[in-house]
Amino acid sequence: MHAFDAALRLEPVGTDRLPARFAGHTSADYWNMVGPFGGSTAAVVLAAILRHPDLLGAPLSITVNYAAALTQGPFEVQVLPARTNRSTQHWTAAIVQNNEDGQPQVVTTATAVTAVRRETWSLSDRPMPQVPAPAELPARGFERAMAWLGQYEMRPVSGSIPETWDDRLGTDSTTRLWIRDQPPRPLDFCSLLACSDVFFPRVWLRRATYTPAGTVSITTYFHASAQELQATGPGWLLGQASAQEFRNGFFDQSAQLWNEAGVLLATSHQIVYYKA
Amino acid sequence: MHAFDAALRLEPVGTDRLPARFAGHTSADYWNMVGPFGGSTAAVVLAAILRHPDLLGAPLSITVNYAAALTQGPFEVQVLPARTNRSTQHWTAAIVQNNEDGQPQVVTTATAVTAVRRETWSLSDRPMPQVPAPAELPARGFERAMAWLGQYEMRPVSGSIPETWDDRLGTDSTTRLWIRDQPPRPLDFCSLLACSDVFFPRVWLRRATYTPAGTVSITTYFHASAQELQATGPGWLLGQASAQEFRNGFFDQSAQLWNEAGVLLATSHQIVYYKA
Known part of the structure; x- marks a missing residue:
């Protein structure tokens, strides 16, 4: 298994969907200075959303706020489809970790939008710069x-x-x-x-x-x-x-x-x- | 009273802080095509955060997701300081409106960060373009x-x-x-x-x-x-x-x-x- 897939391994916790809960574990492979690499933390949140049984469409946008550094060990991702429309779905999410006293603390907050997209007129206003291969x-x-x-x-x-x-x-x-x-x-x-x-x-x-x-x-x-x-x-x-x-x-x-x-x-x- | 201040008028609802709740009302002055101007909706969310008794610092960032158009009438803003650190505070927020059946529906989700800032080395990499006054x-x-x-x-x-x-x-x-x-x-x-x-x-x-x-x-x-x-x-x-x-x-x-x-x-x- 690729280290990235291992870092995103999540197990459903219970059957609640309000919010749905997934158990994960920090990855030593993606360790940064004082916590996991922020990109891998964001990816864990998105992975939980993509695992949700009620998912509509594919990712359009995500905002992840790093409220505190995760410590090495287990964590829980909580994801909620706060609003589902015909072709867009709005998500709220959080990563929660127990502190030294065993009390759950929010370490990450997030919102995301997923959408069913169809082909339309499209145009890029930001061409790739000319650089060596x-x-x-x-x-x-x-x-x-x-x-x-x-x-x-x-x-x-x-x-x-x-x-x-x-x-x-x-x-x-x-x-x-x-x-x-x-x-x-x-x-x-x-x-x-x-x-x-x-x-x-x-x-x-x-x-x-x-x-x-x-x-x-x-x-x-x-x-x-x-x-x-x-x-x-x-x-x-x-x-x-x-x-x-x-x-x-x-x-x-x-x-x-x-x-x-x-x-x-x-x-x-x-x-x-x-x-x- | 300026129309903008009138549009941001909020009344605390109850004494809960988990989340704190504020009652507001859409403003005809800031009406767009099929709902309020998005900028005024975002401002209402921020106004509720700035009214919270536990506020730390000043706004650093905010993300507002327009899950559905608000309809004309009353709404409730719910704001929660999900994590308070020494110099930053992480907020989650939502605007909720009752549907035709009187059921509360999430119409807006949001996260924000407020921060106590101090003067540091600073530099702008995006000078204002030269334009006529x-x-x-x-x-x-x-x-x-x-x-x-x-x-x-x-x-x-x-x-x-x-x-x-x-x-x-x-x-x-x-x-x-x-x-x-x-x-x-x-x-x-x-x-x-x-x-x-x-x-x-x-x-x-x-x-x-x-x-x-x-x-x-x-x-x-x-x-x-x-x-x-x-x-x-x-x-x-x-x-x-x-x-x-x-x-x-x-x-x-x-x-x-x-x-x-x-x-x-x-x-x-x-x-x-x-x-x-």
């Missing part, structure tokens, strides 16, 4: 810094982590990189969601100063259908991320993820805490 | 189309609604406009949030074809402090909005709002249904 670029091995980085193969294109922390102000906050699961795994909505959170903190790029940072809230919009994800298979994604504003302890980030064929699969936004 | 631009009167438009004074800068619906493909999906409350009202977090949803559907601009469209989910990040909003006062905001992808019934929109002094007050993202 992944095979033309060297791999960069920062796998050892944190466990989750070892689960991805990355080929930096531009805007990489500064080589030296010399406090130099960068000229912009844009990073481009090719990324895929390591070992490769066919793309699905959960792994696409996880990939929308793989970028190192923009504040490091903009100001080569080592600064603790962590995502507070992420929102990802899915533009691709399950068929387009299948067509992408285990191929590379081009990721691009930029910040707009760094202000008083928080910056924003906007990201795009294209497949190698240049199809914009997802766009994503987050607000990130930084200590400065 | 509002006084140099003519007002455009589309007030009569929908009631809520009459509550705003707008000065289009570029990317206005097509004059003719001739199916012409536009060259991009960017709109710039100056906006303020009509009559002017000192800016606060709720009115800033409402302003982040004032843009007409990007699909109209990109393809001059009249197309029904409606926001499904909006996320707004607040970069400004209460002091910066106070300094903006009743002044103009420059709003800019662009789409990245129109695909199979949904497009995304990213927006920025600066004050006249060029301070980026908020950035906002939404996913929008369109019928094509």
Whole structure:
């Protein structure tokens, strides 16, 4: 079993549907500094929604708020279809973990929308930037810094982590990189969601100063259908991320993820805490 | 009383805090096509959070999902501080309205984060575009189309609604406009949030074809402090909005709002249904 699928393993708890409850366990393979990689936490929430027996359609949007770091061990995902319309369904969700006193605490809140989509007039206003193909670029091995980085193969294109922390102000906050699961795994909505959170903190790029940072809230919009994800298979994604504003302890980030064929699969936004 | 404040009038219901409940009523002044203007609905959710006795800090981010159109009449806002940390607080919220059978139905879901912020190193990567001042631009009167438009004074800068619906493909999906409350009202977090949803559907601009469209989910990040909003006062905001992808019934929109002094007050993202 791929480590990503193992990290998303969920067991239904009871038969309640208000909300439906799923038991999971944190994965050492996706460990970040002080908790799981946020992309894997978001993917766990989405996986629970996709397991719900009343699911309508496919993911359209999801917002995940990181209220507290998960600790290593078991957790419960609670998901509720708060409103089901003809072609859209609105979800609320939470991850709950017991504290040291055995009291359940909310560690993650989330909302999501799933939708039945049909083919319509479509147009992209964000063409994939012209960049070298992944095979033309060297791999960069920062796998050892944190466990989750070892689960991805990355080929930096531009805007990489500064080589030296010399406090130099960068000229912009844009990073481009090719990324895929390591070992490769066919793309699905959960792994696409996880990939929308793989970028190192923009504040490091903009100001080569080592600064603790962590995502507070992420929102990802899915533009691709399950068929387009299948067509992408285990191929590379081009990721691009930029910040707009760094202000008083928080910056924003906007990201795009294209497949190698240049199809914009997802766009994503987050607000990130930084200590400065 | 300003119409915006009247639209946000809330009365506590009972003394429960799990969740706290507030009674409100839709405003005819902010009516859109088939329900209230989404910006005012989002502002009502935020107003309830800001009224909660346990509030920590000021708004950092909010996501509002429009599960169903509100009908004219009373509604209830339910807000819960799901997790309170040292300097951040995570909120879940919903708007509930009774259906024809008197059964409460979720019409809006939301999450938000409030935070106590302190001054840090800060930097903007999204300078305000160079545009003519509002006084140099003519007002455009589309007030009569929908009631809520009459509550705003707008000065289009570029990317206005097509004059003719001739199916012409536009060259991009960017709109710039100056906006303020009509009559002017000192800016606060709720009115800033409402302003982040004032843009007409990007699909109209990109393809001059009249197309029904409606926001499904909006996320707004607040970069400004209460002091910066106070300094903006009743002044103009420059709003800019662009789409990245129109695909199979949904497009995304990213927006920025600066004050006249060029301070980026908020950035906002939404996913929008369109019928094509």
